[in-house]
Amino acid sequence: MEGPAPGKFLFADAGTDRLIALADGPAPWLRPHFVDNRGMLLSKIQALVIDTGSRRIIVDTCLGNGKERAVPNWSGLQLPFLEDLAAAGYPTESIDTVVCTHLHVDHVGWNTRLEDGAWVPTFPNARYLFVRGEYQYWNEAGYADEPILEDSITPVMEAGLVDLVAADHVLLDEGGTVVRFEPTFGHTPAHVSVVIESVGRRAVISGDLIHHPVQMAIPNWASRFDYDADATRATRKAFLDRYADGSTLVIGTHFATPSAGKIVALDAGTWKLEV
Structure with a gap:
């Protein structure tokens, strides 16, 4: 399932005017993949x-x-x-x-x-x-x-x-390839992300630690569905800081197409997704 949805379905402060102003101003990278011209969030549900x-x-x-x-x-x-x-x-x-x-x-x-x-x-x-x-x-x-x-x-x-x-379970470790859980608690009591490492390269599937890339521009925005909003904020900021290394491919479970990119650190504790 993929398409536009009102921002307030996920985030209390994500009205259309706010999202348009964000994409017009400090976070132009949100267009065209993640926010449309009507101020709707673009996202998907995918396996x-x-x-x-x-x-x-x-x-x-x-x-x-x-x-x-x-x-x-x-x-x-x-x-x-x-x-x-x-x-x-x-x-x-x-x-x-x-x-x-x-x-x-x-x-x-x-x-x-x-x-x-x-x-x-x-x-x-x-x-x-x-x-x-x-x-x-x-x-x-x-x-x-x-x-x-x-x-x-x-x-x-x-x-x-x-x-x-366990929340740090290793699914696979063979032939130079490792697939493992990484604890990213907060959205739910024992939420995990999935890290894939192979031949010197790394990718991570975020799960709902980051529901939408707009949370890189405003990392304090908590999802309406977070179990512990403060814990998720702290976990998300640590995740963004850890993987803003220029090489890790971050795959968002709910990110609209193209669904993946590299995290880039910006000024004042914000980030962007470079696709």
């Missing part, structure tokens, strides 16, 4: 595949089809996600690992699919990796008004496909 040659890891599984959700255009979807995945060369049976950076609705949906009236694992040959603290929090706290546990998390637990792991 990302890490293909090492020996492993096929899918990171975050979007919204899923046929699920009852509080956001109207996320509810009862019937979209060709699995067909698109197969057309890209990744049929469901070829995926060996499913990673959820956190357990929000738009990161767990395709963990399961509806089959003969029951929710069954979408990726039958995969191990599903949930950070232990993240799973424990949501399993105890539940979700307000949405059956996310019932339709997207519990079925894979009951199928015996879930590994509960």
Whole structure:
């Protein structure tokens, strides 16, 4: 899913006038990829595949089809996600690992699919990796008004496909390639980003630590969906500072196309995404 949305869906202060002024003034780099001329945020919901040659890891599984959700255009979807995945060369049976950076609705949906009236694992040959603290929090706290546990998390637990792991878990370390979790708590209690290192190069999938590149221009903007806004602000600033090294490719889970770029440090504690 990709397109424009009102900024205030995510950020309390992101009215259209404010976003236009930002793109017209101190952050012109937000156009044309991330803010449009009407002052709308451009973003997407996507899954990302890490293909090492020996492993096929899918990171975050979007919204899923046929699920009852509080956001109207996320509810009862019937979209060709699995067909698109197969057309890209990744049929469901070829995926060996499913990673959820956190357990929000738009990161767990395709963990399961509806089959003969029951929710069954979408990726039958995969191990599903949930950070232990993240799973424990949501399993105890539940979700307000949405059956996310019932339709997207519990079925894979009951199928015996879930590994509960530490927030610094190493998924893969072979042949000069490392794929590992990096703790980036705050957006949720045990949110992680995913770091990929190979042949001297590095990429990192941000998850929702940075919902939108506008948070590089105004890093204090907290998402309406942050569990601990102050913790996320601190974690985000440390992340931006750490990866403003001119070489790390930062891939935003919700960044609009082209979805990836290099972080560049600017004056006064702000950054930009160079695509």
